[in-house]
Amino acid sequence: MESSNCDFSPLKDRLIRELKEVSIEVDIGLKTLSEDNFCLLSKLATIKEHFEKAEAMAASFYLNCYLSPFTDMYLDISTALQHLSNQRHGALIVIERKDSVDSIIRSGTPLGAKLTHSLLESIFYPGNPLHDGAVLVRSNQILSAANVLPLSSIFVGEKKLGTRHRAALGLSEKSDALVLVVSEETGKVAFALNGELHHIITTSSAIL
Numbered sequence: 001m002e003s004s005n006c007d008f009s010p011l012k013d014r015l016i017r018e019l020k021e022v023s024i025e026v027d028i029g030l031k032t033l034s035e036d037n038f039c040l041l042s043k044l045a046t047i048k049e050h051f052e053k054a055e056a057m058a059a060s061f062y063l064n065c066y067l068s069p070f071t072d073m074y075l076d077i078s079t080a081l082q083h084l085s086n087q088r089h090g091a092l093i094v095i096e097r098k099d100s101v102d103s104i105i106r107s108g109t110p111l112g113a114k115l116t117h118s119l120l121e122s123i124f125y126p127g128n129p130l131h132d133g134a135v136l137v138r139s140n141q142i143l144s145a146a147n148v149l150p151l152s153s154i155f156v157g158e159k160k161l162g163t164r165h166r167a168a169l170g171l172s173e174k175s176d177a178l179v180l181v182v183s184e185e186t187g188k189v190a191f192a193l194n195g196e197l198h199h200i201i202t203t204s205s206a207i208l
Contacts, residue, residue, distance in 0.1 A: 012061055019054050029047060063191055071115070088185070088187040092133065101136070101177050123135055149171045150174060151163070151166045151170045
C-alpha cells in the first residue's frame, strides 16, 4: 500500500519501542529453548500480545499517512472515532481518495456539509434516520450519508464478517477509497484499504 511522506513522531516512536519489545521477547524465547525444563508456550503468548499491539500501532500510524493527503480533517475524524468507539455506536465512513466512488455506491441522502466530529457522531447516533449506511467524505466535506456499499464475500477463517466490515472491504476491493469501521458489538475500530482490513488502537492519544 502506498503512503505519503508523513511524520507522526509520537506514534512512530511508540511503534518503534513496541517492535523492539517484540524483538527482545523473541530473543529470550530462542535462548530459553535450550533449557530442557522450560515451556515456551507462555513466552509465545507474550510475544503474540506484543506483536498484536505493534500491528495495531502500525495500522494507526499508516492510517494517518493514507488520510492526510486527502483531507485536512483527520483530527476531527480521530475524535469522532474515539467517541463512537467508547459509546459502541456502529459507524461506516468512506474517505474518497483518487478514485471517484459515485458509480460504485448506491447514493443515500445528500448533505454537502463541512466535516466536524460532532456531525459525524450525530449521524451515527442510534435512532438517527441516517445512521444505517455509510457516510461519504470528499476532501473536507461530508457529501452524503446512508449510502449503500457493495459487500465483499471474504471470510476470516470460517467466520463470515459482519455487514459493516463486508461493506468496507467491498468498496476497498473496487476503489482506492479508505473505509473506516466502528463495531457496535465491540467498539473496535478498523479500516479497509485495497481489499485488506486493519485494526487500529483506540486510545485518544494513538488514533490519528
